[in-house]
Amino acid sequence: MSVILELTRQITAEVIAPAAAAVDAERRYPKESMQALGKAGLFGLLVPKELGGLGGNLADLSAVTETIAAACGSTAMCFLMHNCATAVVAAKATPEQQERYLRPIARGEKLGTLAFSETGTGAHFYAPEIKAEPEAGQFVLNGKKSFVTNGDEADFVIVIANASSPGLGTDMFIVDTDAPGLRFDGVWDGIGLSGNNSIALFLERVKVSAGQLVGAEGDGMGLVFQVVAPTFILGVAGVNAGIARGAYETALRHAQTRKYADGRGLAELQAIQFYLSDMFGGVESASLFVSNAAAKAVRGDADAILHVMQSKVQASEQAIRVTNIAMQVCGGQGYTKALPTERYLRDARAGAVMAPTTEVLKEWIGKSVAGVPLF
Known part of the structure; x- marks a missing residue:
């Protein structure tokens, strides 16, 4: 496990996860969680080390957003959009912009979007x-x-x-x-x-x-497709893989602890076992696809862009599928706020409609593999 991911898991367990239900119920900005991420230096995830940042890459970003989103999708999205803004500045920063923005970002003093x-x-x-x-x-x-x-x-x-x-x-x-x-x-x-x-x-x-x-x-379009698109797509793919993972883990715990009056456990039912298998496969396929796409992007593989685009499709669709199955496993309690299942279900719906939407990405991917011009 990388130091960055270990740090993220610690903050998620100590600050982000305990605040997630209140953030959702009160519809409030996750200020405490974001402050904890900034204080730990994670605002500077994509800031070069020589400017005080962590010098992370897109593989680090997707892993971090997945970890955070398994606990709180709202915090993960806020963190992701900050990193998208940071990536833009870092891509072509002048010495003045480095001092005015990147160094303060690395210190957790500036938040962007x-x-x-x-x-x-x-x-x-x-x-x-x-x-x-x-x-x-x-x-x-x-x-x-x-x-x-x-x-x-x-x-x-x-x-x-x-x-x-x-x-x-x-x-x-x-x-x-x-x-x-x-x-x-x-x-x-x-x-x-x-x-x-x-x-x-x-x-x-x-x-x-x-x-x-x-x-x-005139550099805007190049920045969109060379910096913003891969950063956002891989980051939000990580968010959706994390949402799916959080829903699966919630459903699994419920199945393992829910007991009937006759002593039988929910996890002993064959239908529930099938559901758990489907969710496990969906979560792992999404997570592995995203991490593989991020690795390709970091290496600069020729086919990286196709895998990057498909990662958002894969993760978004699995998030919807897995959260729906989790609702079936958790039953009536899942339909209430007694469990975070319904929150994961609602959060999962956003990924497919965030630009570039699932339909736009599928069109681009289909054209690319068929050799048809995108525009």
Whole structure:
């Protein structure tokens, strides 16, 4: 076991798991859990060691998100989106950006997130409608972003916008959340991942300097597909594998401890044994597929992208399947909040509709294996 994973398991057992039920029931941001992760240095998971971080890779990220999500899906998503923002900064950070963002992130002092989704773009998060308008040597951002995980708890957001110069494509900017004209609004009212604070972001003549541009003008699309996509997809695949694992372990404990009046145990029933077998296979197939895809991405294998995309499909579909079976095993108690089964069931539904959705990924994968152009 790596030091990173051992540390994650310790924090999950001591802080994240005990708070998970309250985070869900009260629909509150998992502040204590996130603070514990930051204090332990895990905010700097993807920050290079020479800047004070852990120097982790995508295999570490997917393993960490799986571990956290087995206890609390909300915390896992908040942590993942912070790491996606960190990965963007780290990819092309200037010396000033290293000092202003990456070193504080490694110390657990800054929390980031992505601001990509827009109402009009749907699953095509890489094609924003808002534009960076040049003005007196700066850029001005106007518009609305949706589903900004971490929301007003974040210290900075990575905003994707159409480049100011025609034909350049898209840009990414690091925008501090205390910038004049930036505000958050709304509450997260989704059926699951209740504590992830995914709310709307409004940009009203927000001015950003050239020093807040990530890379050069027009680098946005490259960052989306080379940095954000693999980081998010493998991370959220880990989240869904973790949700499936948490549901399976809950159902297994219930089956082992539930006794009937005649002394028989629930686990002694053949139907329950079949269910346990199905869940075990589903969890392990998802987890192993994700870890294999992450290893391929780290090595730079030629077929890594196909496995990365399929990892989200595999994990999302297994999360839905396993949590449904867990409900059958846990019966009436699983349908109530006496067990976390219903929470895992609700949390599992999110993975399939997060962009890129299962359907979009299947289209891309199908085209890729058939040699058909993606676009």
